[in-house]
Amino acid sequence: MTDAAIIDGKAFAAGLRDRVATAVAGLKRDHGLTPGLAVVLVGEDPASQVYVRNKGKQTLEAGMESYEFKLPDTTSQEDLLAKVHELNADPKVNGILVQLPLPKQIDEQAVLAAIDPNKDVDGFHVVNVGRLNTGSADALVPCTPLGCLLLLRDYFGGALSGKKAVVVGRSNIVGKPMFNLLLQESCTVTVAHSRTADLPAELGQADIVVAAVGRPEMVKGEWLKPGAVVIDVGINRIEKPEGGTRLVGDVDFAGASKVAAAITPVPGGVGPMTIACLLRNTVTAACRQNGIDEPSM
Ligand SMILES: NC(=O)C1=CN([C@@H]2O[C@H](COP(=O)(O)OP(=O)(O)OC[C@H]3O[C@@H](n4cnc5c(N)ncnc54)[C@H](OP(=O)(O)O)[C@@H]3O)[C@@H](O)[C@H]2O)C=CC1
Ligand SMILES: Nc1nc(=O)c2c([nH]1)NC[C@@H]1CN(c3ccc(C(=O)N[C@@H](CCC(=O)O)C(=O)O)cc3)C=[N+]21
Incomplete structure (x- = not known):
């Protein structure tokens, strides 16, 4: 397989911030x-x-x-x-x-x-967790998983239904809300964690992998299904052999690029999307608090 396409979260986030800015200008004007x-x-x-x-x-x-x-x-x-x-x-x-x-x-x-809960732009309040879990339209959705979903929707052109997804990690801020969002898109979702018996076997089935583990470069290319789409949430600062530090994800980027169809880089992938989604959630919250129709962003 040739090298994977890079999913440019930095560029997508810049576009999203532009749409947020347009929405904000409209709210001020109108x-x-x-x-x-x-x-x-x-x-x-x-x-x-x-x-x-x-x-x-x-x-x-x-x-x-x-x-x-x-x-x-x-x-x-x-x-x-x-x-x-x-x-x-x-x-x-x-x-x-x-x-x-x-x-x-x-x-x-x-x-x-x-x-x-209606100002909870992180989406961490139990009321928003419950709203997301039950598919309520007034949920404020956690920024990092929302950013991952927007990248996946864009990549698949909306056709996520029926895809097999594996989320690695079950935290309240990434893994669990990611599970809920992918389930809502009608993916078949597996959530893996530190007690998962055979992680490579799970990943070998996955059309979509979302890695949110907090362990530098843990997910190896050989574990992936050829043609998988990989979203790397990890932000890990590691020592460079020559001194100094650099940021790496939870996925071995070089190895995964040889197997995957597409992958997000670190930095420049999910991180910028998290901040852009925070701005988007703030506009959403402001509209709902004031009884204004939410602009599309
Ligand atoms: N890009 C962004 O905007 C953001 C990035 N992050 C990054 O995402 C990563 C995850 O963050 P967060 O969810 O808060 O982390 P947590 O530490 O809360 O959760 C990590 C999860 O990974 C699981 N895990 C740990 N080791 C393994 C293993 N060997 N095999 C399989 N699963 C394992 C844990 O399992 P168990 O539950 O069994 O312990 C846990 O569920 C971090 O690198 C963090 O820096 C986080 C937030 C935002
Ligand atoms: N209540 C709360 N909500 C959060 O969403 C939250 C939090 N607490 N605590 C910390 C984590 C971490 N997190 C990041 C977001 C963006 C980047 C980001 O923009 N990263 C850039 C790199 C930045 C650099 O170069 O250092 C990138 O990936 O390209 C990183 C990390 C949000 N978090």
């Missing part, structure tokens, strides 16, 4: 509404900093308001909950994102549960 996104970062987790770096900038570039709150890593749960309640009550804030992971003194589930 409704006097400027969507606002609040991001709360507690402490200094390196992965979260990678994410936050571009986000504020892209929010402003799309014509929206960005509100950033950096709290020390000694912040108490009570103080963080007070911040969330304040943002829930603020009509300028249409979307709220609390960066994960949180420092150990804070109960993550309690904080997520405190966010107004």
Whole structure:
């Protein structure tokens, strides 16, 4: 097989951000509404900093308001909950994102549960988890799996129905919502995890592979079905032999490219889609809160 096509998440995300910006301009013009996104970062987790770096900038570039709150890593749960309640009550804030992971003194589930579900642009509140699981139209869908789905829909031209998909990883933020989205597209979905008995055998059946494991280059090319479409969610920083670091995914890109029909790179694949989907969710949330029809994005 020749080398796989590259699914250019960076370019797709740029297009999506343009469509979001057009939607925002329409909301301002027709409704006097400027969507606002609040991001709360507690402490200094390196992965979260990678994410936050571009986000504020892209929010402003799309014509929206960005509100950033950096709290020390000694912040108490009570103080963080007070911040969330304040943002829930603020009509300028249409979307709220609390960066994960949180420092150990804070109960993550309690904080997520405190966010107004209709401002929960991460889609992590149990109400949105339940809405997604039951196929409700008012779900706010987690940004990373939504980004993966938009790339897959684009690649397959909508024809996902009946495809065999394997999602590797069962986290609440990627694996489980990805399972639900692919199931909703009428894929036949297997969710693999650390106790899966024979991962290569599962992957050998898959037309679509979504890898969200958190282990650098773990998924090997030889495990894939020839012609598979591979979405690599992993963001892992590894040491280069010559010194310094570089980002790699959860898939061995060089090996997989020889077998797959198409693959997302890292960086430049799913990562930029996550941020673009966050902006999209903020516009969606702002429209719903104001009883405005959602523009197509
Ligand atoms: N591009 C983006 O925007 C984003 C990227 N990420 C990246 O995606 C990756 C996954 O993130 P996240 O879901 O939060 O990670 P978690 O650590 O929460 O979950 C990892 C999952 O992988 C499974 N797993 C671990 N080892 C193996 C193995 N050897 N074989 C099969 N499955 C295994 C675990 O199984 P078990 O449940 O049994 O422990 C678990 O379900 C990370 O690299 C993260 O940095 C995350 C969010 C956004
Ligand atoms: N409440 C919450 N929601 C999240 O969605 C969330 C979170 N917490 N905590 C951290 C993880 C991680 N995450 C990333 C998003 C984009 C890139 C991204 O843009 N990556 C670029 C590379 C950036 C670089 O070059 O370093 C790329 O893949 O091309 C990375 C990581 C969102 N997360």
